[in-house]
Amino acid sequence: MLKSCRHILFSGLFAFLFLVLFKTGLLYHLEQYSLFCPKGEYLRSFFEQPGGVLALAGAFLTQFCHFPVLGAGLFALCLCLLTWLTGKAFGLEGKAAWLATLPALFLLLFVTRLDYSIYLFKTYGLLFSQVLGYTVAAGLVLVYRKCFLGRRCAPVFPALVILAGYPLFGSFALVAAVLMALTAFREGKRGLIELAVTLVLGAAVPLLCGELPGVFPRIHRNFVYFAGFPYKEFVENGICQVPLILAFAAMAALCFLRKARGFAVPALVLAAVLAVGAGSNWDSGFRTVLGMERAVSQQDWDQVLKLAQKERTPNRIHVLYRNIALYGKGTLTEEMFRYPDGDAPLRSKAVFPISYICAAPVLYYCGMPNPCDRLAMEYSSTFCKNIHFYKYQAKTALLSGEYDLARKYLDMVDANWFQGKWVRRYRAFLDNPALMDDDPEFQRLRPLLQGAWTKYDAIAPLEEMLWAQFADPGYVNESVFEWQAACYLTRKDAERTLYCVFNRHELLPDAPVGTALAEGAALFASQSGDLDMMRELVGVLSSRQQVLRAFSQFSNALNAAGDLRSEKTKERFQARYEGTYWYYYYFMDINTKR
Amino acid sequence: MKNCGTVVLLALLLAAGCTPAGWKDAAPAAEAPALYPDYTDIVIPCNIAPLNFNVLNPGDACVAVLSGTDASIVLRGPEVRIPEKKWRRLLDGAEALSVQVFVRRDGKWLALPDTRWTVAEPVDRYVTYRLIEPGYSNYGDLVLRQRDLGSFREKDLYNNCLISGRVEQQCINCHSFQNYSTENFQFHARHTAGGTVVVTGDRGKKVAFKTGDLISNAVYPSWHPSEPLIAYSVNTTSQVFFRSDRQKIEVYDSASDLILYDVGRDEVSYIVHDSLRYETFPYWSADGRTLYYASSDLPSWGADASTDPTLLTDRIRYSICAVDFDPATRRFGEPRMVFDAAADSLSAVTPRPSPDGRYLLSGVGDHGSFHVWHEDGDLYLTDLASGRTRPLDELNSSRAESFKSWSSNSRWIVFTSRRDDGSYSRLYLSHFGADGRAGKPFLMPQRDPEQNRRLFKSYNVPEFTVDEVRWSTKKLEDILLSDPVQAKLVPER
DSSP: OTTTTHHHHHHHHHHHHHHHHHOHHHHHHHHHTOOOOSSHHHHHHHTTSTTHHHHHHHHHHHGGGGSHHHHHHHHHHHHHHHHHHHHHHTTOOGGGGGGGHHHHHHHHHHHHTOOGGGGGOOSTTHHHHHHHHHHHHHHHHHHIIIIITTSTTTTHHHHHHHHHHHHHHTHHHHHHHHHHHHHHHHHTSSHHHHHHHHHHHHHHHHHHHHHSTTTSTTOOGGGGGGTTSOTTSOTTOGGGGHHHHHHHHHHHHHHTOOOOOTTHHHHHHHHHHHHHHHHSOOOHHHHHHHHHHHHHHTTOHHHHHHHHHHOSSOOHHHHHHHHHHHHHHTOHHHHTTSSOOOOOOOOOSSOOOTHHHHHHHHHHHTTOHHHHHHHHHHHHHHSOOOHHHHHHHHHHHHHTTOHHHHHHHHHHHHTSTTOHHHHHHHHHHHHOGGGGGGOHHHHHHGGGGGSOOOSBOOOSOHHHHHHHHHOOOOOOOHHHHHHHHHHHHHTTOHHHHHHHHHHHHHHOTTOOOOHHHHHHHHHHHHHHTOHHHHHHHHHHTGGGHHHHHHHHHHHHHHHTTOOTTSHHHHHHHHHHHTTSHHHHHHHOOOOOOO | OHHHHHHHHHHHHHHHHSOOTTGGGOEEOOOOOOEESOOSSEEEETTOOOOOEEEOSOOSEEEEEEEOSSOEEEEESSEEOOOHHHHHHHHTTOSEEEEEEEEEETTEEEEOOOEEEEEESOOOSEEEEEEEOSOSSOOOOOEEEEEETTSSOEEEEEEGGGTOOSSOOEEEEEEEEETTEEEEEEEEEEETTOEEEEEETTEEEEEEOOOTTOSSSEEEEEEOSSSSEEEEEEEEEEEEEBSSOSSOEEEEEEEEEEEEEETTTTEEEEEEOOTTEEEEEEEEOTTSSEEEEEEEEOOOOGGGGGTOGGGGGGGOOOEEEEEEEETTTTEEOOOEEEEOGGGGTOEEEEEEEOTTSSEEEEEEESSSSOGGGOTTOEEEEEETTTOOEEEOTTTOOSSOEEEEEEOTTSSEEEEEEOTTTSSSOEEEEEEBOTTSOBOOOEEOOOSSTTHHHHOOSEEEEEEEESSOOOOOHHHHHHHHHSOOEEOEEOOOO
């Protein structure tokens, strides 16, 4: 028994371990960027297009990825089922049974090679819907083989599969019918009839569904043959679709397999395994983004900073998440340059602004509820509606005192499994808004709302929006001061940095100046050449003598350095001064307009 | 054994469906019934769909009794779904229905005071609206949908999924019908396969309006009630976002004019073309002899204009004007003021004269023209006989009221309101009495009483019609995919 199931166990175990070891962040992300509500307009939309059942089932199962190990287990189980059905459907026995793992491995590859395109998904339940689609197709082929193959009524079954299956499973019904026809063709048992039936109905049914009024009111004529597949996805990143094509090709090839010879089976399986290994997305920056995103959603600032420290070539998303975490811990202007900084490009063929990825959390934690709500609304109407955006919309509504609206979003989040704990935490504020006064999250954010900001919001890249928010250097409170200083330092704005340091010192002479800010102020005062200002700054930084001493040493090193653009100089300074604002200022050229 | 199981199952199902015992012996309680939607003491059309509701009063069991003249229905709560056939029988000939809610609390049944549903004139059977996320510049799935108010049946007039592709998006908006009939109607599509779909009987075409010196394509429409004419505004529209206000966005025009489109000849001509004023939101009177519209002076930009004109949007205030029209000669008269809202530091837009010609509804806010985003957006009523205008407080709430439509018998108003949550517009119906008073508004009934809470789209531009649209979405898609007819600009009449 165990011997005959080894290939099934292999596909399941391999997928499970691969996902658990390398893709937990991805699974959690897919759950947060999904939505399941078995009622209303949401449910209705699935039945208005062919293949909606698979997407709905996919969205349901994706909920389990809230616990990535559970999600990985479920995905692995689906692959086991697919492998078993594929083996049975194509009559693969003995050594050849291992070939049944090929479609499963390609479907695993489909998931593991996902990159930043996941932020642009317009299709629900993609993680599971494709596996379920192929599983249904294999199951139908198995029924055909067991009950119809070789009988006179055999052509009826593919016809029924197309007629009844297309509305439910979309083009996976066509895939099943094609595989049945190929199976019959190989067996030589009236294969041509099956093939003809499949071709005629396969061409006609989707076309009719696309043309007949009232059947599927939302079906797009150009894509009737791709219903159920992620045809709206990966627009600039078509290679992500390749594993799905390979899965079909593998199944089609299995229809013609009569006997496994020599090393062909292990070679093919090994090739597929290697394809999963080599074809998966190993971009550590992407992985860090997912890890940080999860940590931010759980307000686990230490974890965010741990990841920020590890990422040696960060992109702007890493930097912004890092800043949120530092603000959460109250050490933004103290520590922000102790972590690696950078503007590494996103490794993806899909080109889009970083706001698609991190706008909601960044704007929320910078105390910008309206822009946060606006962009969350924009993205959730352009792409899949999801828990992630509804959570931020609920929180911004709470922050803005729009409790009825917050309740609406919380109710929707609550309709999803495993969100109860999160919802309970925020629902408590609806019943008693005064509780927000004592809640650390809102205590951190409310002071940020007190700024006398310009009336209008900038329509600009994310960091430009932050800049517009904090561009006025007037002192409001300590929370706003942290973000103001962080923005000025990031943009190397000497005038505003110095203004806000001196201005605050005048208002609050005893307020401590964070290390990063002290480093910036020392540098800018020195650059100004204004001796009075420098003397005054020494007074302001009286408690940061070590910063001034270090800056003196840095200035000497800088004067002796020669060409600052040479890599050697950069390396030398990196060794001694990485983690200071001075290194950032002289050696980091950051593009904040992505 | 098998049969036995079936019997037990049936018995369980029946028990679950039956009303709990004991409610008939309930003790009267003073506690008011709390229903969602709030259907307490309202006036309803005699042809409306069942008013399903949830009972919010706490209790471990609940029963609702609906009584008419000759019949009554007993239903188990707290979610009360009224069977359609029984509802019809109940409504048939009744002048009023009584709704009493019984709740069981701590083992005792309480009879809450009954509420009255007064049955009034019928409402037009269909209402067509757009469903859209209350977004700002992006949009996803948009649908123009027609709802049968006598049942829960809905039908897409058109949805943008048919044409929006992988990247290409299509916006659809501004549906308009001629004189409450779906025989002739129009709507706009923007971006992918953009143009205006104009349907007349069994024929349809796509029209491109941008021509000559028109500042834009046709925007806000109004079909002439009898002639093959559509009045449109043409607008240069922009939007700005507020950083921290409760009002999140301001949509404003920096130029606008009124044009008349001859459907048969595909000709457009200016109605009002005054570069020193904004004119927008045209709407015909029921007799087709008056065109109402909103008009504003250009705000005085002064020295600020060089910095940022968007900073002055709160100075734009519209008033309602009218211009006479002679259908025989197709000539317009001189504009006259109907409701000088700007004089009261208000801004009145979207005039809607009642079909009986007695009243005019306007959307009024502190400033601007797009009051769906203004918390202070309210409905105002002008008595066209006396010229007096008052806020229609019977319908207004502390949140935005905006789009509205009169029924063809002038007895019902459907309007959008954000009173539920401040962000998502919902459709409310209200009876409008011969005395010029509106009844308490109530949410358009839904099969699932919680539907409005679960829906993450806004309703906008509700338009009554007396019949159902015969065109299928696919046929309208074909029109949109066809080559447009270019409208020609002809000299003003």
